[in-house]
Structures are given as C-alpha cells and as structure tokens.
Amino acid sequence: MAENNNSAIEFRNVAMSYDERVILEDVSFVVNPGETKIVMGGSGTGKSTILKLVLGLIKPDSGRIFVDGEDVTGHSEKDMVEVRRKLGMVFQDGALFDSLTVYENVGYRLFERGLPEPEIEENVCRMLQFVNLENVMYMMPSELSGGMRRRVGIARALVGNPKLVLFDEPTAGLDPPTARTILELAIKLRDLEGVSSIFVTHRMDDVKQLSSKFATIGDSGEVEFRSEDGNMCLVNTRFIMLRKGKVIFSGTDEELWQSSDPYIKDFLRKS
Amino acid sequence: MAGRAFMRALSKPYYVRETMIQMDSIGVGSLVIIILTGGFTGGILALQTSDTLKTFGATGVTGTLVMTSLVREMGPVLASLMIAGRVGSAIAAELGSMVVSEQVDAMRALGTDPIKKLVWPRLFALMIMTPALTLVADIVGAIGGWIVASSLMNVASSVYISSAKDALTYNDIIGGLIKPLVFGFIIAIVSCRAGLRTSGGTVGVGRSTTQAVVLSDILILAADFFLGKIILAFS
Ligand SMILES: Nc1ncnc2c1ncn2[C@@H]1O[C@H](COP(=O)(O)OP(=O)(O)OP(=O)(O)O)[C@@H](O)[C@H]1O
Ligand SMILES: [Mg+2]
Numbered sequence: 001m002a003e004n005n006n007s008a009i010e011f012r013n014v015a016m017s018y019d020e021r022v023i024l025e026d027v028s029f030v031v032n033p034g035e036t037k038i039v040m041g042g043s044g045t046g047k048s049t050i051l052k053l054v055l056g057l058i059k060p061d062s063g064r065i066f067v068d069g070e071d072v073t074g075h076s077e078k079d080m081v082e083v084r085r086k087l088g089m090v091f092q093d094g095a096l097f098d099s100l101t102v103y104e105n106v107g108y109r110l111f112e113r114g115l116p117e118p119e120i121e122e123n124v125c126r127m128l129q130f131v132n133l134e135n136v137m138y139m140m141p142s143e144l145s146g147g148m149r150r151r152v153g154i155a156r157a158l159v160g161n162p163k164l165v166l167f168d169e170p171t172a173g174l175d176p177p178t179a180r181t182i183l184e185l186a187i188k189l190r191d192l193e194g195v196s197s198i199f200v201t202h203r204m205d206d207v208k209q210l211s212s213k214f215a216t217i218g219d220s221g222e223v224e225f226r227s228e229d230g231n232m233c234l235v236n237t238r239f240i241m242l243r244k245g246k247v248i249f250s251g252t253d254e255e256l257w258q259s260s261d262p263y264i265k266d267f268l269r270k271s
Numbered sequence: 272m273a274g275r276a277f278m279r280a281l282s283k284p285y286y287v288r289e290t291m292i293q294m295d296s297i298g299v300g301s302l303v304i305i306i307l308t309g310g311f312t313g314g315i316l317a318l319q320t321s322d323t324l325k326t327f328g329a330t331g332v333t334g335t336l337v338m339t340s341l342v343r344e345m346g347p348v349l350a351s352l353m354i355a356g357r358v359g360s361a362i363a364a365e366l367g368s369m370v371v372s373e374q375v376d377a378m379r380a381l382g383t384d385p386i387k388k389l390v391w392p393r394l395f396a397l398m399i400m401t402p403a404l405t406l407v408a409d410i411v412g413a414i415g416g417w418i419v420a421s422s423l424m425n426v427a428s429s430v431y432i433s434s435a436k437d438a439l440t441y442n443d444i445i446g447g448l449i450k451p452l453v454f455g456f457i458i459a460i461v462s463c464r465a466g467l468r469t470s471g472g473t474v475g476v477g478r479s480t481t482q483a484v485v486l487s488d489i490l491i492l493a494a495d496f497f498l499g500k501i502i503l504a505f506s
Pocket of ligand 1: 043044045049050
C-alpha cells in the first residue's frame with residue numbers, strides 16, 4: 001500500500017478543485033533530494049495550492065503526493081505532524097501569529113517541542129541574524145513593515161533545520177539587497193546544507209540568481225558565492241511552469257530559455 | 272468536534288498557560304457586566320414581585336420569589352447570554368481572523384493541533400468561568416433585590432433576608448450551577464466552530480461573529496428549557 005521512493009517531494013497526477021472550480025487538473029513533478037525547484041506560472045494558477053498540498057493543509061481530489069519518499073496522500077492530521085517536522089513553509093503573506101512577539105513567532109516550533117529556554121533563544125537569535133532582524137526581536141508583528149514580516153516568516157520556517165523548505169514568493173516586494181540576502185540564503189541551504197526546496201516566484205532576477213550562482217566554503221572557511229560561468233548543470237535548480245492546471249514545462253534553465261512555447265517565451269520576456 | 276477536542280485534550284501538550292490566559296480574560300474581563308446584570312436583575316425582580324404581592328398582602332415572601340427566580344433562571348440565563356455576547360463574539364472574531372490570515376494554517380504547518388491549542392483552553396475556561404460568574408450574578412442580584420425591597424418597597428430588611436434564606440433548596444443551588452456549566456460548553460463549542468469555519472475574508476469574520484452569538488443565545492434558551500424540566504423532575 002504505502003509505496004516508497006527516494007524523491008524529496010513528488011506529485012503524481014494530482015488534481016484539486018475548490019468547489020466546482022478546477023485549480024490543478026493533472027500535475028506531476030519530482031523534486032530530487034538537494035534540488036531547488038522553481039515553480040512559475042501566472043497569478044491564480046495554483047502555485048500556493050501546490051505548497052499547501054505538500055504540507056497536507058488541503059487534500060487532493062485524486063493523485064498521489066510523496067514527501068521524503070513517503071506517500072502522505074491518505075495521512076491523517078495526526079500522521080502529518082511527523083511529516084511537517086521535516087518541512088518549513090514560508091507563507092506568501094507571512095501568516096505570523098499576531099498575538100506573539102517576533103521572538104515567540106520565530107521560536108514557535110521549539111516552544112511547542114518544549115525545548116529549554118536558553119537553547120530556543122540561541123536558535124532564534126541565530127535565525128534572526130540570518131535575516132538581519134536582531135533588533136526587532138521583542139516587537140509585535142503589527143509593528144513591522146511588510147518586508148520585515150516576510151523575513152520573520154522565513155526565519156520561523158527555517159528554525160529547527162527542516163530538510164525541505166517551501167518558499168511562497170519570498171522576495172516579492174522586497175528591496176534588491178534584502179531580496180539578494182534571501183536568495184543567497186536559499187542558495188546556501190541548497191548547496192551547503194543539502195536542503196531540498198520548492199521556490200515559487202515571478203521575478204526573473206530570482207530565476208537568474210538561483211540558476212547561475214552557487215555557494216562553496218572558501219579557503220578561509222567563509223561562505224563564497226560563485227557564478228556558474230559555463231559550467232553547465234552544476235547548479236542544482238530545476239524549473240516547472242504551470243498553466244491552466246497543468247505542468248507545461250519541466251527542465252533546466254537552459255531548456256527554459258530555449259523553449260519555443262509561445263506562452264513561456266511571452267512569460268519570460270514580460271517579466 | 273467536541274468529542275475530538277476532548278480526546279485530544281488528554282494527550283500532551285496541555286497548554287496550561289493558554290487556559291490560564293483564557294480564564295483570566297473571560298473571568299476578570301466579564302466581571303463588570305456580570306455585576307451590572309446581576310444587580311439590576313435582582314432589583315427589578317424585587318420591584319415587580321413585591322408590587323404584585325402587595326395586592327395579596329404577602330410582601331413578606333418577596334425574598335423567596337426573588338431568590339428562586341434568580342438562582343434557578345435569571346442568574347444562569349442572563350449571565351450566560353451576556354457571556355455569549357461578550358466572550359463568544361470575541362472568540363469567533365479572533366479565531367476567524369486567524370483563519371483568514373492563514374495563522375491557523377501556519378500553526379498546523381508548524382506541527383500544532385489547532386483544536387488542542389485554540390479550542391480546548393477556551394472550552395475549559397468557559398466551563399469553569401460561566402458557573403463562577405453566574406454565582407457572582409446571583410450574589411449581586413440578591414443584594415440588589417434586598418436594597419430595592421427594603422428601601423423602595425418597604426419590606427422589612429430582616430423579613431427579606433430570612434425569606435430569602437429559606438427559599439433555597441440544595442437542588443436549586445446544584446441546578447443553578449449545572450445550567451451555566453452546560454451553557455459555557457455551548458458558548459465555547461458554537462463560537463470556536465463558527466470562528467474556525469470562517470471563510471471569505473473580513474466579511475466572513477463578521478458573519479461568524481454574528482452567527483456565534485445568535486446560535487449560542489438560541490441554544491442557551493433551548494437548553495435552559497430542557498434542563499429546567501429535568502431538574503424539576505428530580506426535585
Ligand atoms: N480557500 C479557497 N477557496 C476557494 N478558492 C480558492 C481558495 N484558495 C485559493 N483559491 C483559488 O485557487 C486558485 C489558485 O490559488 P493559489 O493561491 O494557489 O494561486 P497562486 O498561483 O499562488 O497565485 P499568486 O501568484 O497570485 O499567489 C485561485 O484561482 C484562487 O481563486
Ligand atoms: Mg500564491
């Protein structure tokens with residue numbers, strides 16, 4: 001019954017509709033371990049829906065969903081708790097708990113697990129440093145700007161070192177340096193921590209950076225970002241493009257740029 | 272949903288802190304309106320009953336009538352209706368906003384059971400605090416009745432007090448506390464359900480809030496009728 005495979009995330013002929021409206025008609029794709037899958041597609045094509053399906057927040061009408069090799073399609077809410085431990089989700093609108101401080105938001109997972117306070121504090125501080133927000137630790141989410149909220153959401157998703165991270169347009173509406181910080185964070189997770197991820201985005205800059213840059217540890221022990229410059233397929237990023245409930249493209253960045261599909265050409269040019 | 276909430280409440284974590292916070296906000300937060308409700312209800316009961324009793328020359332039993340109606344009916348029902356209006360609406364609005372801003376989804380994504388974290392503490396707090404607040408309403412009502420009877424209606428203070436004391440049976444007191452226990456349960460389940468089922472953005476939150484209060488009120492009145500019948504059958 002429960003079938004196993006070694007993909008990080010796999011969708012097999014997944015269909016999903018809200019009431020009568022079909023959102024996903026027949027979606028199949030595989031995210032390999034350590035890979036970053038960029039999901040593109042017009043507004044309302046069901047990108048956020050895909051991420052919620054991975055988390056089991058909603059259930060598909062048909063098809064199968066695998067997370068970390070495990071078939072989670074029929075999992076109950078209780079079974080999903082274990083699966084969700086491996087997953088970090090950055091919600092499109094942040095979805096921060098507005099009755100908790102930034103500190104409590106970021107450390108939420110650890111508080112729920114009942115970890116000792118000093119350990120939580122150390123983890124939260126480290127995560128907030130990552131996203132350059134140490135100074136707002138004791139503020140409430142309502143006191144933050146939109147971009148700060150987004151970054152708190154990222155920090156919250158990454159606490160507890162999930163193996164799989166789902167980013168829902170994490171860079172939308174951020175200033176270029178902050179967006180770059182977030183992209184570098186995603187690259188670092190991919191290349192140095194072996195994290196697999198789904199990265200939903202519309203921004204061509206994200207697409208270019210994630211498919212051309214990679215992170216290594218330099219001689220001095222510092223993290224360095226290098227450009228691909230000709231080393232084909234060194235970077236572990238793949239793409240899928242959604243349209244009308246189906247995957248119309250799946251492949252590498254080279255294949256994406258060379259695609260002759262008029263919709264994809266139009267999508268890449270306009271963005 | 273109640274059954275599920277109950278089963279899951281028996282396993283860890285228990286969310287003691289959340290429950291305490293809820294008890295504090297429900298209990299302390301509702302104290303003023305409960306005192307006002309109790310006081311005026313006791314006063315008006317004394318006013319009306321002693322006025323009617325005057326025609327029979329029986330104002331001496333004012334205390335009896337005030338206490339029985341207060342403890343059996345008015346205290347539990349009016350206190351619960353006020354709590355439904357104040358606490359039930361707040362619960363539906365808070366949980367509803369959490370749903371539409373995806374906070375409940377985020378909670379689930381981070382491995383928390385929203386039924387345990389959100390519903391159970393509120394259910395528990397309401398089932399403790401509704402009887403407690405009813406008790407307050409009863410006591411303040413008795414005092415309000417006494418003040419009105421002795422100052423406005425010329426009922427001798429000692430007569431009122433002794434007739435009030437004689438009025439209450441053991442059954443009245445137990446019945447008067449079982450009712451708000453059930454009403455608290457109704458308010459919690461109805462309001463949490465309305466909140467967690469919210470859809471359709473901010474408009475949906477408004478709809479859930481109204482629904483929580485109206486449905487709680489109706490169910491409280493209906494339950495009161497049946498509980499009244501059951502309790503009478505036992506006495
Ligand atoms: N709770 C819901 N009830 C009904 N319809 C919904 C619900 N959530 C989403 N939808 C519909 O599902 C479709 C896909 O939504 P989704 O949020 O997945 O889009 P998206 O690809 O993430 O779009 P965007 O790029 O704008 O974020 C939309 O047409 C939306 O109207
Ligand atoms: Mg979306």
